[in-house]
Amino acid sequence: MVYKPNDYKHLFGMNGFSNQILENHFTLYQGYVEQSNKLVDAFSKMDKNPKNSEFAEFRRRFGWEFNGMRLHEYYFDNLGGKTPLKKSALQKAIDTQFGSFGEWQREFEAVAGMRGIGWAALYHDNVSERLLNVWVNEHDVGHLASCTLILIIDVWEHAFMIDYGLQKADYIRAFMANISWETASDRFDLAVHVSASTSIA
Numbered sequence: 001m002v003y004k005p006n007d008y009k010h011l012f013g014m015n016g017f018s019n020q021i022l023e024n025h026f027t028l029y030q031g032y033v034e035q036s037n038k039l040v041d042a043f044s045k046m047d048k049n050p051k052n053s054e055f056a057e058f059r060r061r062f063g064w065e066f067n068g069m070r071l072h073e074y075y076f077d078n079l080g081g082k083t084p085l086k087k088s089a090l091q092k093a094i095d096t097q098f099g100s101f102g103e104w105q106r107e108f109e110a111v112a113g114m115r116g117i118g119w120a121a122l123y124h125d126n127v128s129e130r131l132l133n134v135w136v137n138e139h140d141v142g143h144l145a146s147c148t149l150i151l152i153i154d155v156w157e158h159a160f161m162i163d164y165g166l167q168k169a170d171y172i173r174a175f176m177a178n179i180s181w182e183t184a185s186d187r188f189d190l191a192v193h194v195s196a197s198t199s200i201a
Helices: 019-043 053-077 089-098 101-112 168-177 181-197
Strands: 119-125 131-136 147-154
Touching (some): 101 119, 101 131, 101 168, 131 147, 147 181
Antiparallel strands (some): 119 131, 119 147
């Protein structure tokens, strides 16, 4: 199987994001796709011996490259929206669990604004059916088991420095204004379906 990069050129012209930063970001994403493919190809050819240092290193590296690919796809997919969150199951869950959309947004932006490189994500816990705002330190570190990604923002410097310099909060506000809530709501509906059809003993 060969992974192919998605085309996100429809995001060009998005308010708050220069075409230059988007072009750079797409190129970086394509690099993760390329590296994931190289590792998959290497796995098929190498000696599968746990004492083989190359085998071990490549296997450990795969989570970094693969998640770098997938997280960027989640990120780009949940951009490009032009309307606020409408009445939906996701809107109801946010209001119920956080008290209001505004309270959820304040917490999510606070997580995204923390010092350090990484990602801020809204997860749905498929066991407890709770929504959780989570900091993901690196691509392959900090993800929650049995959870579904609903919304994610890239807060590595490459996502905002060209446009915003050190003004990370301004970038976060631009992201919030461009969320595709339809995409996030669809992810939430799928997560709820998974929760209803799956149980963990």
